[in-house]
Amino acid sequence: MVDATLIAAPSSTKNKDGQRDPEMHQTRKGNQWHFGMKAHIGVDADPGLVHTVTTTAANAHDITQATALLHGEENIVFADSGYRGAHKREEVQAQHPDVNWQIAMMPGQRRDMDTSQPINALREQLEQVKASIRAKVEHQFRVLKCQSGHRKVRYRGLAKNTSQLLVMFALSNLWMVRKRILQGVQA
Numbered sequence: 001m002v003d004a005t006l007i008a009a010p011s012s013t014k015n016k017d018g019q020r021d022p023e024m025h026q027t028r029k030g031n032q033w034h035f036g037m038k039a040h041i042g043v044d045a046d047p048g049l050v051h052t053v054t055t056t057a058a059n060a061h062d063i064t065q066a067t068a069l070l071h072g073e074e075n076i077v078f079a080d081s082g083y084r085g086a087h088k089r090e091e092v093q094a095q096h097p098d099v100n101w102q103i104a105m106m107p108g109q110r111r112d113m114d115t116s117q118p119i120n121a122l123r124e125q126l127e128q129v130k131a132s133i134r135a136k137v138e139h140q141f142r143v144l145k146c147q148s149g150h151r152k153v154r155y156r157g158l159a160k161n162t163s164q165l166l167v168m169f170a171l172s173n174l175w176m177v178r179k180r181i182l183q184g185v186q187a
Contacts, residue, residue: 002069039055110124136164
C-alpha cells in the first residue's frame with residue numbers, strides 16, 4: 001500500500017532572513033491551502049509496517065513517488081485516487097511491469113454513483129473492500145501525528161526533516177508491533 005500525508009511548516013516570515021523555507025511549498029487540499037511538505041510511505045499489507053519513506057515539497061503530486069515507494073516484491077498495490085494512472089507511467093512500467101494497481105475511485109464519482117443498480121452496488125462493495133485494506137497505511141499516519149505528535153516540521157529544509165521522519169516511522173513500526181514484542185519477552 002502507498003499513501004502520502006501533508007506535514008505543516010511555519011508559513012511565517014518573521015525570521016532572520018525574512019522569508020519562508022524555500023524547500024517547502026503550498027498546496028490546496030479540498031478548499032484549504034497548506035504550506036509544508038509531504039511524507040510518502042510504502043506499507044506492507046500483512047504486518048502493516050512501513051518499508052519505504054520519501055519526502056517532497058507539498059506541491060509535488062503523489063504519483064511522482066509511486067516507483068520509489070515500491071520495493072519490488074509486490075504483486076498488488078492499493079492506493080488512493082491520487083495515484084490514478086500510476087500503472088501507465090514509464091518508470092513504473094519499466095521497474096514494476098507485473099504489479100496490479102488497485103486505485104480507489106474518485107470520491108465525487110463514488111458519491112454520484114446510483115447504488116440501486118446492481119452493478120453500482122457491486123462497485124461500492126469493491127470500493128469498501130479497497131478502503132478497508134488501505135486503512136493500514138492510515139494507521140501509520142495516525143501513530144506519527146497523534147501518538148508521536150509530529151504534525152509540524154521541526155527543522156528548515158527537507159533533508160533534516162526527512163531524517164527525522166525516517167526515525168519517527170521506525171518508532172511507529174515499533175509502536176505497531178509492541179504487543180508482539182512484549183509477548184516474546186514474557187515467553
